[in-house]
Amino acid sequence: MIYTVTLNPALDKTAVIPHFAADRVNRIRDLRTDPGGKGINVSRVLESLGMKSTAFALLGGSTGRTLEALLKGVRFDCEFIFGDFETRTNLKIRDPEEYTNTDINEPGSGITEDKVRELMQKLTDRVRPGDSAVISGSIPAGISKDTYRSMILELHDAGAEVFLDADGEALARGILAHPDFIKPNREELEHLCGRNLPADRDVLGAALNLNKSGIPNVIVSLGGDGALFLLKGEVYRAGGVSVPVRSTVGAGDSMAAAAVFSTSLHRKNEDLVRLCIAASAASVECEGTEPADMERIKELLPKVQVRRLE
Numbered sequence: 630m631i632y633t634v635t636l637n638p639a640l641d642k643t644a645v646i647p648h649f650a651a652d653r654v655n656r657i658r659d660l661r662t663d664p665g666g667k668g669i670n671v672s673r674v675l676e677s678l679g680m681k682s683t684a685f686a687l688l689g690g691s692t693g694r695t696l697e698a699l700l701k702g703v704r705f706d707c708e709f710i711f712g713d714f715e716t717r718t719n720l721k722i723r724d725p726e727e728y729t730n731t732d733i734n735e736p737g738s739g740i741t742e743d744k745v746r747e748l749m750q751k752l753t754d755r756v757r758p759g760d761s762a763v764i765s766g767s768i769p770a771g772i773s774k775d776t777y778r779s780m781i782l783e784l785h786d787a788g789a790e791v792f793l794d795a796d797g798e799a800l801a802r803g804i805l806a807h808p809d810f811i812k813p814n815r816e817e818l819e820h821l822c823g824r825n826l827p828a829d830r831d832v833l834g835a836a837l838n839l840n841k842s843g844i845p846n847v848i849v850s851l852g853g854d855g856a857l858f859l860l861k862g863e864v865y866r867a868g869g870v871s872v873p874v875r876s877t878v879g880a881g882d883s884m885a886a887a888a889v890f891s892t893s894l895h896r897k898n899e900d901l902v903r904l905c906i907a908a909s910a911a912s913v914e915c916e917g918t919e920p921a922d923m924e925r926i927k928e929l930l931p932k933v934q935v936r937r938l939e
Contacts, residue, residue, distance in 0.1 A: 638666030674886035690715035714739025758788025
């Protein structure tokens with residue numbers, strides 16, 4: 630079984646504003662609302678891929694109830710822990726004329742350590758050896774930055790393979806527990822290393838250092854340029870697939886979902902790479918955080934160019 634964990638979910642509002650600009654009145658042409666949060670997004674993509682998962686998340690207030698209602702009818706299980714706080718709302722601004730995507734995200738607040746502990750207890754009670762857990766997204770304000778590190782250690786003790794998709798201090802501390810997979814983008818990896826990584830060789834060097842520190846699988850997203858994959862000693866470089874971009878929100882989550890999907894089915898590394906790139910490309914064609922459907926992902930698979938590096 631695959632479990633996803635979202636401590637800081639959100640109600641995502643995507644506004645389409647042609648010629649969006651600061652310091653002036655901007656008028657919304659279209660507006661959509663989606664359930665948000667990286668772990669929830671991963672479960673939604675896994676559903677599109679035909680894989681079952683259970684999404685664990687912390688919800689609160691009227692926004693949390695709205696998010697819960699939006700997830701009615703999904704084919705994956707949801708385990709929501711409700712608390713005395715208000716789930717955050719994030720605003721995504723897409724400018725179709727200037728080809729920009731701007732995220733305005735609330736930090737999330739009011740969530741308490743006891744609610745995090747309650748979620749973790751329910752999760753570890755369910756996890757069995759051989760299961761996979763995807764921990765992703767930001768840690769709410771006021772919660773220890775060591776939370777992901779502690780979670781990874783507990784999940785490893787329960788026999789689960791752990792995928793970590795975080796940034797900043799949460800990633801830096803989380804990798805100390807040696808998750809099985811991490812998926813930073815170039816900017817997140819640069820922040821983690823404390824230096825610029827302008828070329829592929831620089832990115833590869835940083836990924837190899839993480840591998841030597843005890844993380845067997847490192848995927849570095851390079852946006853439209855594809856991604857670099859270090860998978861248990863094998864290195865692959867995949868180029869991006871050119872598609873019309875509607876929203877970049879969820880592209881990384883689609884890549885994470887494709888990785889855990891492929892790993893759960895024990896697929897070959899090259900197949901994992903192709904699916905990650907195709908799923909990510911298909912997702913940017915969709916509005917908001919709407920996941921791409923499997924048929925479109927299959928159409929893009931033959932377009933993925935993969936090289937194995939020595």
